[in-house]
Amino acid sequence: MTSFKPEMDTNTAHVFIQKVLNDSVSDVQSIDYGELSKVFSYKHHDKGYVIHFNSNGERFEKDQYLYKSFSSQGLPMPRIVESGKVDDIHFSIAEKAPGQVFVSLPESEIKMILPDLINKFTKMAQVPVVQSEKYGWIESSGNGTYSSWIEFIDSFFGEEQTGFWNHWYTLFESSFLEREFFEGIYTTMIDLAKCSPKERYLVHGDFHLGNMLTDGDSVTAIIDWEMAMYGDFMFDLGTMHFWTPQLQFPQMVRDAWVRDGRQIPHFEERLLCAMLIKGLDGLRFFAKKDDKDAYDSVKSKIISLMVKT
Missing domain, CATH: 3.30.200.20 (Phosphorylase Kinase; domain 1)
Structure with a gap:
């Protein structure tokens, strides 16, 4: 690899x-x-x-x-x-923040800390971003890089890239990345993205248990903000749910917000869209890494998501 x-x-x-x-x-x-x-x-x-x-x-x-x-x-x-x-x-x-990463804990202990993680996630979804503009990757200036959330998603998987994903379309020929499967899921994902809100939110971009620290009672740090962006907060919930569906964290957030009188419009569509984005990105990443086992695991997750729809 x-x-x-x-x-x-x-x-x-x-x-x-x-x-x-x-x-x-x-x-x-x-x-x-x-x-x-x-x-x-x-x-x-x-x-x-x-x-x-x-x-x-x-x-x-x-x-x-x-x-x-x-x-x-x-x-x-x-x-x-x-x-x-x-x-x-x-x-x-x-x-160095105090505590240990969530993934080092047994699931029973992780579940005890999830209420505080909901509070932290809610704060992240409520921080004002009016001092900035645009969607997508946050630049050092504080602004985003695209005029809409869908434009950002489309560019994220576009053929013309710089940096890490430069010439990534060659993976369809040089690796086990399957074009027909990839493009079929991409079409579904873009259609679902139309349900995303126009409002911009601060999005961590890699919101999973490996990027969270705890002292056993509360969340002491959320780390690795390299992928931070402005867009739909459901992207973070989708990332969490893609890797740890057994925790049912998105539904826990939804229930907590309902108790506070807040609704999440198009919850199911936006959640599935976010998970498909994460899945497609995982496919091309593990193809580039030449990690077939991880690739097959991500593909199985995507197929399972599509069967449930």
């Missing part, structure tokens, strides 16, 4: 961190985190920090904007301490 993370072992990270800080650090440990960044935790003057290494420095500028704009509004985001570039390596340093 192919890895998309920068080459960096613990010893190299240790030397790099000390070079950046011009001081000694201790307890440098690798964190198995995400698909595109190499991440390590360490201690400096007995305080914990996390450093991310990534080939794309723009994501760290975006992190700075998001922290400054939204952490004060009740969103549990680790404080960004420093970001920059040394020897062609982009990095970002944040304070």
Whole structure:
């Protein structure tokens, strides 16, 4: 399988961190985190920090904007301490949030924390974004990049791409990515996207249990905002439900909002649309990674979703 993370072992990270800080650090440990960044935790003057290494420095500028704009509004985001570039390596340093990732806990304990996660998600869906404009990826300026949510989704899977997805259509010829299946699901997804609201919301973009920390009682941090965007908040609920349907988190949010007198129009259509977006993205990602088992697993999930409709 192919890895998309920068080459960096613990010893190299240790030397790099000390070079950046011009001081000694201790307890440098690798964190198995995400698909595109190499991440390590360490201690400096007995305080914990996390450093991310990534080939794309723009994501760290975006992190700075998001922290400054939204952490004060009740969103549990680790404080960004420093970001920059040394020897062609982009990095970002944040304070280490207390707690452990949700996925390390048994399901029974995760369920006990879900009410607080609902509260955090609700705050995220309510933060004002009127200071910005447009939809899709949030740039370091704070604005989105597209004139509508559907335009963003369409561009997300467009043939002409830059960066990570440059020339990704070649995967239909060079890998096990199946064009007919992909395009059939894409057509359904775009049709469902017409039910999305015109209102813009802050969307995390990768809202799953691996990006959430807890102390056992509450959510202490929501991390990895690299995919943050403006659009339909159901995208985050769909991401969560695609990977952990047994938790029924979207329905829990819906029920909680109904109790507060809030409705979610076109709930089922928007949820399915979000899950199909996540599924299609997973298909092409695992095809590019040459991970056939993961690809087949995602395909099975998509087929199951379509059978239920």
